[in-house]
Amino acid sequence: MLHQMNRPSLQSSLKILSVLVLPLLLTHSCKGQSQLIGPSQPIVATAGDDIILPCQLQPAEDVANMTLEWKSSDLDSRLVYVWRAGQDMTHLKHPSYKERTSLSIDGLKQGNISLKLSKVKLSDGGKYKCHIPKLNKESFVELIVGAVSSSVISLAGTDRDTGTVVLQCESKGWYPQPEVLWLDSEGNLLSAGPTETIRGPDGLYTVSSRVTVEKRLSNNFTCRVQQNNINQIRETYIIVADDFFKVQSSSSPAVIGLAVSLVVCIVVVVAVFFFGWKWRKNMIKTRRSCRDETDGGGNKNLSKSDDPVMQPLNVVDTDGETFIVENKQAECDLLMKLLQLHEENQRRERDLQTLKENLETKIKELETIKAAWFKGSKEKEAEKEKEVATLKKKLQTKQKEFQTKTKEIKVIKDELQQLRDENQRKETDLQRQTEETNNKERPDVSQHNDTNPAGKNSTEVFVEVDPDGKHLRLTTKSKEELKLEGWKLRVTLNDENPNMFTFGKSCNLNAENNVKIWANGRGVDFPPYVLQWKDLKCWTKADKLLIQLINCHGEIVKTTEV
Numbered sequence: 001m002l003h004q005m006n007r008p009s010l011q012s013s014l015k016i017l018s019v020l021v022l023p024l025l026l027t028h029s030c031k032g033q034s035q036l037i038g039p040s041q042p043i044v045a046t047a048g049d050d051i052i053l054p055c056q057l058q059p060a061e062d063v064a065n066m067t068l069e070w071k072s073s074d075l076d077s078r079l080v081y082v083w084r085a086g087q088d089m090t091h092l093k094h095p096s097y098k099e100r101t102s103l104s105i106d107g108l109k110q111g112n113i114s115l116k117l118s119k120v121k122l123s124d125g126g127k128y129k130c131h132i133p134k135l136n137k138e139s140f141v142e143l144i145v146g147a148v149s150s151s152v153i154s155l156a157g158t159d160r161d162t163g164t165v166v167l168q169c170e171s172k173g174w175y176p177q178p179e180v181l182w183l184d185s186e187g188n189l190l191s192a193g194p195t196e197t198i199r200g201p202d203g204l205y206t207v208s209s210r211v212t213v214e215k216r217l218s219n220n221f222t223c224r225v226q227q228n229n230i231n232q233i234r235e236t237y238i239i240v241a242d243d244f245f246k247v248q249s250s251s252s253p254a255v256i257g258l259a260v261s262l263v264v265c266i267v268v269v270v271a272v273f274f275f276g277w278k279w280r281k282n283m284i285k286t287r288r289s290c291r292d293e294t295d296g297g298g299n300k301n302l303s304k305s306d307d308p309v310m311q312p313l314n315v316v317d318t319d320g321e322t323f324i325v326e327n328k329q330a331e332c333d334l335l336m337k338l339l340q341l342h343e344e345n346q347r348r349e350r351d352l353q354t355l356k357e358n359l360e361t362k363i364k365e366l367e368t369i370k371a372a373w374f375k376g377s378k379e380k381e382a383e384k385e386k387e388v389a390t391l392k393k394k395l396q397t398k399q400k401e402f403q404t405k406t407k408e409i410k411v412i413k414d415e416l417q418q419l420r421d422e423n424q425r426k427e428t429d430l431q432r433q434t435e436e437t438n439n440k441e442r443p444d445v446s447q448h449n450d451t452n453p454a455g456k457n458s459t460e461v462f463v464e465v466d467p468d469g470k471h472l473r474l475t476t477k478s479k480e481e482l483k484l485e486g487w488k489l490r491v492t493l494n495d496e497n498p499n500m501f502t503f504g505k506s507c508n509l510n511a512e513n514n515v516k517i518w519a520n521g522r523g524v525d526f527p528p529y530v531l532q533w534k535d536l537k538c539w540t541k542a543d544k545l546l547i548q549l550i551n552c553h554g555e556i557v558k559t560t561e562v
Helices: 009-033 249-293 328-441 457-459
Strands: 036-037 041-046 052-055 056-058 069-070 079-085 115-118 126-132 137-146 149-159 166-172 179-183 198-199 205-214 219-225 232-238 315-319 321-325 461-465 471-476 490-492 501-504 516-520 531-534 543-548 556-561
Touching: 036 137, 041 052, 052 232, 149 219, 149 232, 166 219, 166 232, 166 321, 179 205, 205 219, 232 461, 321 501, 328 471, 461 556
Parallel strands: 041 137, 516 531
Antiparallel strands: 036 056, 052 115, 069 079, 069 126, 126 137, 149 166, 166 205, 179 219, 198 205, 219 232, 315 321, 461 471, 471 516, 490 501, 490 543, 543 556
């Protein structure tokens, strides 16, 4: 536990004097060392957003009664916002910022001079200066404003000779100028043509890009438009049906040629068959005649001469032409040769018939393959559409689940808030009961070292120090309500620079309510009766604490030393 030490009255008087004088000296010293802190990185915003330009005075100090200025270097240092004599000097603002800039009144009491800029425009981009003339302090904030838009992918054309498709992606309304990338279904970059860029009269960029793609296992392609300076990315994807990658069939001319050849072959076969049949008929007749002549059976077609060698000529009709054989032996040789040629033509006829049948078979197979290919393409397209529909249903289901969970979370939060309120009331009642019991047994035991330089009501306000170094507690025995708005609590740890805490609105103190102030990271911030002081460090039993309670008039109404 912390030990409180009693001092002689003379030492107490000297310490009271030091308490009154030292804060003024420390305040003056701190003012000399104070500085305005701005962000180390530029603030990035999208046109139409509401943003905050940070600016904080360190150490924190009430600047509500000072003159504060915000200027834009891109407007020849013309005023963006002016706070003077506790008022917003609207008439001094640059016209383009009227009704779009404001400060937090409560924040000014903590040295927070951050500027809220509403409905950001592209022209707002640039560097801003936060300035306190009285302290001669300033800081700078850079604002980057961008504009984004969605993109549209369209089919620019197809090349049936190579089986490729040309896709075009266009996106309007960007600032600064973005870049365009193409990706396949696996996220790999595709080689695309140069990006075309057009800047309109409104200063916004329109970009377009084309890429030539081939058929893949998954014909899913993504157009990504991104602007790294404003950390904005927009993506659009397209699924190209397999039919668009269809190569013009090179077999069509061959099929037509084969069909024509087939017709010609059929005509030739019919002609050969007809004349062959006629020739065969005459050939059989001639062969018989030749055999009869060889056997000496006589010849009815002999001429008037009886010489077997010089007999009148045999007349043979072949292919519609008549010719005469001078010698019977020569006639037979010629007829045998013609018979051999005829048999060869018959073989060719059979070969042509086989070729015709093979050709018809191949044509049927080709038609079957084409029909199966078209069917497969349609089936794949239907399959993709089914997958998309399934994903949409899943998305709708997830959205409903998310909405349901959101409602459940809200109900739980409401219940948690009710429990916190109830616990706070119980804690307050328990604390009051404990204090009443302690006061009956040992009245003012924990407050025997408090001094009271402020007057009549200060004896009714007590500052309790947590022995574990986690929090401070303000209590009172008075049933009358004491408004703490504007009051301050000053804590000096080991004679170092003091930290100041200012109480806000709705923070009232009476016998039924006490105010607990947690050190940084040791408790929750639950106004108005449970507060967290981020500048208050935890202490140990070996530390020396000087705690002063100052009313709204700047008077010290309570001093506690530990």
